[in-house]
Structure formats: C-alpha cells, structure tokens
Amino acid sequence: MKIIILLGAPGAGKGTAAEGIKAATPYMHVSTGDMLRTAVKAGTPIGREAEGYMKRGELVPDGVMVRLVEEKFDGGPADKAYMLDGFPRTVEQAEMLDASLARRNSRLAHVFYLEAPRDLLVARLAGRRICRACGANYHIVNIPPKKQDVCDTCGGELYQRADDKEATINTRLEVFANQTKALIDYYTRQGVLARIDAAAPRERIIGQIVDKLRMAAGQ
Numbered sequence: 001m002k003i004i005i006l007l008g009a010p011g012a013g014k015g016t017a018a019e020g021i022k023a024a025t026p027y028m029h030v031s032t033g034d035m036l037r038t039a040v041k042a043g044t045p046i047g048r049e050a051e052g053y054m055k056r057g058e059l060v061p062d063g064v065m066v067r068l069v070e071e072k073f074d075g076g077p078a079d080k081a082y083m084l085d086g087f088p089r090t091v092e093q094a095e096m097l098d099a100s101l102a103r104r105n106s107r108l109a110h111v112f113y114l115e116a117p118r119d120l121l122v123a124r125l126a127g128r129r130i131c132r133a134c135g136a137n138y139h140i141v142n143i144p145p146k147k148q149d150v151c152d153t154c155g156g157e158l159y160q161r162a163d164d165k166e167a168t169i170n171t172r173l174e175v176f177a178n179q180t181k182a183l184i185d186y187y188t189r190q191g192v193l194a195r196i197d198a199a200a201p202r203e204r205i206i207g208q209i210v211d212k213l214r215m216a217a218g219q
C-alpha cells in the first residue's frame with residue numbers, strides 16, 4: 001500500500017488539488033470530510049455521531065476517524081495507492097496511521113503541506129460552492145461556473161456547505177491552529193514534508209505535486 005497525505009488548513013485547496021492529482025497518478029482520493037458527509041446523509045451510526053461536531057466545526061473524535069480509515073484500507077487491495085485528504089488531523093491520528101501502516105508493511109511516502117495565509121483561506125471557504133448532484137467544486141470568484149449556481153459538468157444545483165458560514169469558518173481555522181498544525185513538525189521530523197504555496201493557481205499546485213510523485217517513482 002502506498003500513502004501520500006495532503007495537509008492544510010480548511011480552504012487551502014486540498015480537495016481541489018486532489019481532483020487533479022487523481023487524474024494524473026494512480027493515487028485514489030480519500031477525503032475523510034466527504035466520507036463523513038456521506039455517512040451523515042445516510043444516517044449511519046458514524047454519521048449520527050459525527051454530525052454535531054461537523055456542524056460546530058470541531059474535530060470528530062480520533063477513535064471514530066481511525067475506524068473509518070481502517071475500514072477503507074481493509075476494503076481495498078494491498079497494493080493500492082491512497083491520497084489522504086483531511087486525515088490525519090491530530091498527532092494521535094498520525095501515530096495511529098503510522099502503526100496501521102507498519103502492520104501492513106507500508107510506509108508514508110510524502111506529505112504535501114498546502115500553506116496559505118488566513119485571509120485567503122477565509123475568502124476561499126466563503127466563496128466555495130459545490131454541486132449537489134456530482135460534487136464538483138467551484139468558487140464564485142476564482143473558479144466560477146459558466147452559469148450562476150449551475151454545475152458546468154452535470155447541470156446540477158450548486159450549494160454552500162453548512163460549515164462554510166462565517167462563525168463556523170473561524171472555529172475550523174482555530175481548530176487547525178490548535179490541533180492540526182503540530183503535524184507540520186511531526187512530519188518534518190520524519191523527513192517526508194514538502195511545503196507547497198497554496199496561494200498559487202491550482203494547475204501549478206497540481207503540477208508541482210504530480211512532478212514530485214513521478215520523480216519519486218523514477219518516471
């Protein structure tokens with residue numbers, strides 16, 4: 001199993017970059033945020049447990065998250081390549097991931113830290129719109145749809161995520177600073193962290209990451 005991680009504050013552009021990386025490499029996109037939103041919508045036990053935390057912009061407990069990710073790994077073939085988006089988010093989750101990879105004789109290849117200033121993060125989150133039908137991601141200023149509130153790809157209706165309202169955005173950014181930022185040191189110490197300027201255009205971000213992955217694979 002091969003693993004890379006996209007690390008970054010809410011709104012840094014992890015999901016947007018993941019879509020481009022997925023198209024150009026064998027890495028399968030695993031977004032814990034998307035998995036949780038699906039579970040909430042379906043009303044599963046994990047969804048019911050996670051819903052309140054997500055609405056408030058807080059982290060879902062580590063035990064729940066590790067269960068979710070382990071189930072994903074168990075369900076796929078042993079030689080699969082995964083790109084984790086939104087996991088881990090605490091040092092405890094990172095330690096549990098290390099232990100899980102060691103059990104599977106696998107190792108973390110790269111962690112890409114998408115770095116961006118706070119005002120840019122807030123503007124990106126507040127302007128984000130998502131297609132209700134296919135999940136495509138837009139921004140009302142940076143990456144606007146051709147027709148307002150309509151998805152270019154499938155014609156579906158665009159909506160704003162409930163946690164992209166101002167008060168919740170502030171909580172999410174605080175949670176990142178207090179609970180997730182420690183992972184930058186954690187992965188720097190492991191020698192796997194690469195810093196990426198997340199304020200750059202999405203094509204440049206995707207190109208930098210894809211080039212690095214191809215170089216590491218000797219391509």
Ligand code: AP5
Pocket residue numbers: 008009010011012013014015016017032033034036053054055057058059060061065085086087088089093124125127128129137138139140142143163172198199200201202203205
């Ligand atoms: P999650 O869904 O993971 O949200 P997040 O980390 O807050 O990240 P976002 O999806 O908001 O941002 P992103 O970096 O993917 O940005 P995007 O590409 O969309 O998690 C939601 C919740 O689930 C959490 O709050 C928590 O409760 C729970 N959760 C999830 N994982 C958990 C875990 N491991 N442990 C505990 N709880 C967990 O881009 C944003 C906008 O900017 C878009 O509009 C996009 O079009 C635009 N944009 C992106 N890149 C660019 C660019 N380069 N140039 C111009 N515009 C851009």
